[in-house]
Each structure stands twice: as C-alpha cells, then as structure tokens.
Amino acid sequence: MKKILVLLAVLTATTSGCEKEYLNPSTASAAQVLTNSDGLITVCNGIQSRFTTGGALSPLYNTVASGGLTTRELLIINQGNIEEFNVSLGAGNITNINGVVRNLWTQCQLVRANADLVLANANNAADPGTRSGIVAYASVFRALAIGTMAQYFEQLPIVTQENAPFVTRVQALQSAVAQLEAAATQLSATPVSADFTSKIIGGINLPNTLQALIARYSLMAGDYDKALAAAGRVDLTSRSYFSFDDLARNPVFEVAFGNRNVFEPTDVNLGLPAALAPEAGDRRIPFYTRANPTATQNRGTGFYTASGAPIPVYLPGEMLLIRAEAYARKSDLPNAVLELNKVRTSTAPATFLGNTTLPTAPPGAGLAPYAGPLTADAVLLDIYRNRQVELAFQGFRLEDSRRFGRPGPGTTGAERNRNFFPYPRVERENNTSTPATDPA
DSSP states (O other): OOOOOOOGGGTSSOBTTBOOOOOOTTSOOHHHHTTSHHHHHHHHHHHHHHHHOSGGGSHHHHHHHHHHHTTTSEEESOTTOHHHHHHHHOGGGSOTTOHHHHHHHHHHHHHHHHHHHHHHHGGGOOSHHHHHHHHHHHHHHHHHHHHHHHHHOSEEEOSOSTTOOEEEHHHHHHHHHHHHHHHHHHHHHSOOOHHHHHHSOSOOOHHHHHHHHHHHHHHHHTOHHHHHHHHHTSOTTOOOEEOOOSSSOOHHIIIIITSSSSEEESSTTTTOOGGGOOOTTOTHHHHHBOSSOOTTSOSBOTTOSSTTOOEESSOHHHHHHHHHHHHHHTTOHHHHHHHHHHHHSOOOOOEESTTSSOEEEOOOOOOOOOOSOSSHHHHHHHHHHHHHHHTTTSSOHHHHHHHTTOOOTTSTTOSOSOSSOOOOHHHHHHOTTSOSSOOO
16 A cells, blocks of 8 residues: 555544544645645545554454454454454443444544545546546545445434434435446546546556445345446456555454454354355355464454455455345346356456465355255345355445344344444434434
8 A cells, every 4th residue: 555644634523423623733724635636635545544444443344343243253262352242242232332333433434524525625636537536536435434334323424514414324325326326427437547546545446346336335225226237337357455565454464363362253154054054165265264273373364364465345256146136136036046156156266466365356166056946035045145155254244134134133043143233422422413212
C-alpha cells in the first residue's frame, strides 16, 4: 500500500449522531482538503486505510470476527480477549458497550461520512476522468461501510446530521446500490484518468467492483433481478483486492491468524453442522484451514497468512453463487443449478497476485455436479453450504444464516447466537433518533 499522509483527522470528528468538530490547528481544514483533486484523492486513500487497516479497530477485522464468532465459524482461543469472547457467547453477553460492536459501528460510520464528503465535493476535481475515479472510489467505500453495518444492525443512519434518522437495513442497502449505479454510469461514460490511477492505492478494479457490490447488496436487499444482472456484468477473470504491506498490515493476520491468541477456525468443517459439512475432497478446505497445525500455528490460512497478504473485495465464486441464489429464489432451478455447478466443478488453481505466493482467490472445489433433488429447498441448501466454504472468514455468515432461514437463537440446533447486534452506547448517548429498543 502506498505510504500516505492521511488527512482524515479533520474529517472524522463527526459521527452520525453528533456534529461536533474538534479542530487540530496543525492540520488542514476539511474545506481546504476537499477543494482539489489531490486533496480528494488523498482522502479517498485515507478512507480505504480506515476501512482496512488498524488491526482490531478496522471494520475489515471486525466483520470477520463478528460474522465468524456469532455462527461458530470461529473459535475463541484465549477468553482473555473479552470483547471477542462475549461476541462468541452471544445473546445478552453482547452489550452496547462491546468493543467489537462499537468499532464496527463507529468506524463504518466514519468511512460512510467521509465518503459522503468526498462525493459532495467531487466536482472540485477539474479533470472529468479524475472526477469519475474519485466518485467511483468513494461510492465503493460508502457501499462497503453501509453494507457491513446492514449485516449486523437492524437499522442505521446513512446521513451525517444532528440526531440523524435511522432507516431500515433494506433502505440503507438500496441507498448504497443507488450510489453504486450512479458511479458505474459515470465511470462508463468517462473512464478514470492516468492521474487518478497514479495516486490512488492500487488493487481495486473499479468497474468490476461497482458491479460486484451492486450484486452483493441487491441480493441482501431481496432485489434478485438486479443482483442477477449485476453479477453477470462482472469479469470473472479480474481481481479486486485490498493491498497491504509491513506498515499497513492485513488486520486479520495481524490480530488473529498470525498467532494463537485470539481466534481461529473452529475445525476443518468450518464449524458447520454435520448435515452441512464440506464434502470429502473439497479443494477449498486445505486452502482455508490447516488440518494439523502445530502448537504455535493458527488453524486459519486463506487470505490471512502474512502482513502483506491481499484480501479480495469480492470473489468470482461469490458472483456465481449470487446468480445461483437469485435464480433459485426466482424459482428458475435449472439455471440455479447451472451456476452452482460452475462453482462445484471448477478445478482452477488458486489465483495468485503477480508472481508472489499471495492468493487472491481460492482454488476450484473440484466436486461432482449437484445431484440432489431439483427443489428450491434442496438447491438453496447446497448454495448455502458452498457459500460457507467459498467465502469462508469473510464476514458473510451471520447475514447468510438469517437470509437462508437457518436455525436462530433460542431454537433447537441454533446455528447463530444473535440475529442483530445492539446499537452502541456511544450512538444512543449522542443521537436521540436511536431506536428505543435494541433487537432481541
């Protein structure tokens, strides 16, 4: 990752529920930073830095932890990590002062607020190609912030103002998708400039990422036609990833998978119940887990094996599984199975970044085609199982568990310990619009 001077200090004092701004006289003001292309690009780089780095503070780490610990995908190694441990216990153990919950909320809200600032000032970039790149980049991170929060919170604010109103998670996802679509239209008409490309952190393929996120969040919002179309527009040979190095470190490796102190995969079955255990010979399992780790090795591998290991923004397999699920929910089971089999039967090797040994996509599963009943329930169940393997440790499992109607808290064979998180105390104390009651 490029070493950058992050100018977000003046932009991050404002959260969704409070407009207070504490100015540092040694920094530039927000007005100064956002008045030209270089300032806007620097803020874009800072937004990515806030979302992806910072260890246990980053949304990227906290969505992996939250999605995995609430669904038994991940196992706590050291109960002294009390915030993560309480997330693994779930129910009333996850309170509104929990650090994982708080960081997930506040850091995503800061990313969203700063992306909105960039979008509001994007016309200050004189060159059209630079402007379209800035709009696309800010739209990607606005969507990632909103989409991440929508996986864990039943309602959320999506504007920055005094006592910002809450909207439903579906409304929030629709807002993210609408901005992504506007950015995709602008980018298609005016491709990014060489100036933008030379100054932005590398790794993110903007045209494909915009479509991939439209597909992801449309699926979560229940818009299957839009999800199907957008996933079909993604070039599956492309790669889009967050870049890291020894200074801007891969946060999951830094906090968890690089040691045996916080959490690791529950087992080689990824904590799935016996009926959903990965099939024998699935080539993705040895990519994501160590079967026989030494006493000092974390069981988890995948995209979290080194401080500089890139983390994919999306996977080609995710797009295929989105199409499979959308077809299945539209009762087009033959096409659902066709897309599912593209994932099941793939024998492609793991995809690596350049000539390094750092992967950007897992190997193909190498399984036989789907041979189960041609019923919606059976096909969706196999899509769910393949999502849990293909997209292991990427934070989607709690959202998937709810969407696929898996057994929830308080039911026999529960596969998740909560449905949604409580609203953080910091928001409740500063925003009178916070819902009076937390989700159960």
